[in-house]
Amino acid sequence: MSAALESVLEATMGSLFRSEEMTLCQLFLQSEAAYACVSELGELGLVQFRDLNPDVNAFQRKFVNEVRRCDEMERKLRYLEKEIKKDGIPMLDTGENPEAPQPREMIDLEATFEKLENELREVNQNAEALKRNFLELTELKHILRKTQVFFDEQEHAGLNSTESMTRALISDDNIARQTALGPVQLGYVQPANRRAKYLSCVPCVRVYSFVAGVILRERIPAFERMLWRACRGNVFLRQAEIETPLEDPSTGDQVFKSVFIIFFQGDQLKTRVKKICEGFRATLYPCPEAPADRREMAMGVMTRIEDLNTVLGQTQDHRHRVLVAAAKNIKNWFIKVRKIKAIYHTLNLFNLDVTQKCLIAECWVPVLDIETIQQALRRGTERSGSSVPPILNRMETFEDPPTYNRTNKFTKGFQALIDAYGVASYREMNPAPYTIITFPFLFAVMFGDLGHGMLMFAFAAWMVLKEKPLAAQKTDNEIWNIFFGGRYIIFLMGLFSMYTGLIYNDVFSKSLNLFGSHWEIRNLTSKDVLDNGVLPINPTWDYVGHPYPFGMDPIWQLAENKIIFLNSYKMKISIIFGIIHMLFGVVVGLFNHLYFKRRLNIICEFIPQILFLIFLFFYMTILMFIKWIKYAAPHPINNPDVTTSSFCAPSVLITFINMVLFKSPEEKDTEGTKKNPCDPWMYGGQNGLQMLLVLVALLCIPWMLFAKPFMMMQERKKKHMQLNTHNTENGDLDGSGAVQAQGQVQGGHKEEEEDMAEVMIHQGIHTIEYVLGSVSHTASYLRLWALSLAHAQLSEVLWNMVLRNGLTQGGGLGGIILWALFAFWATMTVAILVLMEGLSAFLHTLRLHWVEFQSKFYLGQGYSFTPFSFEILLETAQATSEAAD
Known part of the structure; x- marks a missing residue:
């Protein structure tokens, strides 16, 4: 009992100061229980699976169809989430963490998402069609209002529309600008050399045709220039701005538009004008010339707009109800789908045995958590209803296990x-x-x-x-x-x-x-x-x-x-x-x-390193403490002795430099001068001790540089001598065995020389880095x-x-x-x-x-333990979705 307690205590304390002890395990799962077992391991988050099919394409793995189904469900949920955010509906987040659904529940989830997506798309399509119809009626309403102003101006002048157009086209002004509520916006006239002909036959002029429509406000200048150039000035254009912005049914953006009316003569110009309108994406609407017809059409348009407003309101209410119902569950749906997808991704890492009834996996697990993992596997087997228990076997491997350090929020x-x-x-x-x-x-x-x-x-x-x-x-x-x-x-x-x-x-x-x-x-x-x-x-x-x-x-x-x-x-x-x-x-x-x-590293690296650092730099800190303790400010009462006053205190830095250069303080005095009454040494025997410390520190440099390669060479020679003795004793009588052994030794010797060269280079770099680093690192502090x-x-x-x-x-x-x-x-x-x-x-x-x-002491050449964990996967997915938004 005490031995077991000691082992547990040692393992626990060891995991605090060094990474967890890991082991490679082989896992055997029945096909019907594999899903539930992997689900339990995902909730636990203590197993890192290895890919046993590295050469198999992702589209050729066993559970690729299930992964695609999860991708499709996730796409539908993202569509629902986008529509919910568009309407500003809050999504309920209760903080629950539902378990991964069983495979048979995927069909119900797919049916639910399919129904919601189809219903929402249908509602959106209907709403878009209604909005498009509403936009057309609104634009037609503005056309009838703006053109009515123009025709009313002509009637007040005592002219019908044909006469007004004729006079406008034969006027002396090339461009007459006027708004729909005032002056004409733009008039294009015939060339000057043809005016006499038109003036001579004004009574015979045919009735001019016109088209009316709506165009984006920013396209008006280019629209005017194109009409003038393409029609050679033989058209008459009036335009008026629509004050209120209109909603684009496709994008939902608010756009500003203008109403225009174009007068022209002949079918050729009519075709040309319509093509220009089509090129500028202007929308043309029928506009009667008779005032009574325009008035009647306007009344009908207003009636239809009111009806559309009612239908649009009902459509938006229905859409809102659908999205509110979806917003209550969408967080849990995302969690469920992502867990299902993660499980099948993990199952794709497994191998199938020859009977196709058992899945085989390899995974890294912490040794202390093997019992917890086995309990999770048993729970998964019970949930699936399988009668065959899973098998978890430890494996021997030469691979470096992953590094796992247990952490908490602190x-x-x-x-x-x-x-x-x-x-x-x-x-x-x-x-x-x-x-x-x-x-x-x-x-x-x-x-x-x-x-x-x-x-x-x-x-x-x-x-x-x-x-x-x-x-x-x-x-x-x-x-x-x-x-x-x-x-x-x-x-x-x-x-x-x-x-x-x-x-x-x-x-x-x-x-x-x-x-x-x-x-x-x-x-x-x-x-x-x-x-x-x-x-x-x-x-x-x-x-x-x-x-x-x-x-x-x-x-x-x-x-x-x-x-x-x-x-x-x-x-x-x-x-x-x-x-x-x-x-x-x-x-x-x-x-x-x-x-x-690593006994060799202790003898050849740790001991010379610690001696070098202590005998040089730690000794300097000891001198600081000696100076603080021994010397004080001169005081007639507290410190009457001048030799222990700050006046006689030697500089620690100068003392350290003299120590490294083997230089005593007396050498600073010039000949013929009186010696300083102060004692240059802080304590007795300081000079001899300092010389000893420097000599030992200097000896540590070749110790770090040559000791390890030399001892490695001695050990390898000893092993090869034992190998040669063994081959000689067991060799053939005709000497062939001895020749073979000799050949092996020669070949091995060449390989050793290459290895020892690398060791010497590495040891030289390490020694130079440590010696010079000790100086630079001390200064760095x-x-x-x-x-x-x-x-x-x-x-x-x-x-x-x-x-x-x-x-x-x-x-x-x-x-x-x-x-x-x-x-x-x-x-x-x-x-x-x-x-x-x-x-x-x-x-x-x-x-x-x-x-x-x-x-x-730290190499930092490991790789992190990345377990299959639903918590980590959900946090990563959440962070990715927030970054995308």
């Missing part, structure tokens, strides 16, 4: 950061658990401000508290989705930034006086302080001697040498954090070597100091240049100015110091983890 964001660099190799140490702490902490070192961190923390806390309603409001806004997906990352970054802001004692570039200052000005009067404003702090006279309880003393906010002090402090802690972070990465690599039993300094200075500049000016104003005008300046300051604080600076610090923190930390 760890999902951090795991996404790691996977964005590269999916971990199978059972490789997962950096995500460590990143949960180190990522927000390193971010906070660069973004350390209590006020800005509080803003970030409040925004993330709101997203966390309103998680469910915000998740239900699905949106395609990518920026919002990124923020919401990383809400827990932002939450921790804000929380850690508040902590480091307290350490820096920085709140919107100001300090909190929580414990009072531990400095006092002893040699200056109040007048001196008021006159100078900002003074440098001298620890010799001004420091009381008691350390501040937590964080920075607020007096540094007023000091002139604040930047000098903070620069030294932040630079040193950046180096300390960076070296500890890299050391931790090298130690994590040891766990990879131990798990995969100085970005913690640089961005922290930049953030603090930007915050201070914004305060001094904006808000401080508003605080100096008094009176009512000062309140208005302060209100305006505060709004501007708050906007710039959020936009620049929180958003832009936060994004910059986030990207730099991401680089520190990807390059400086993970390069010490």
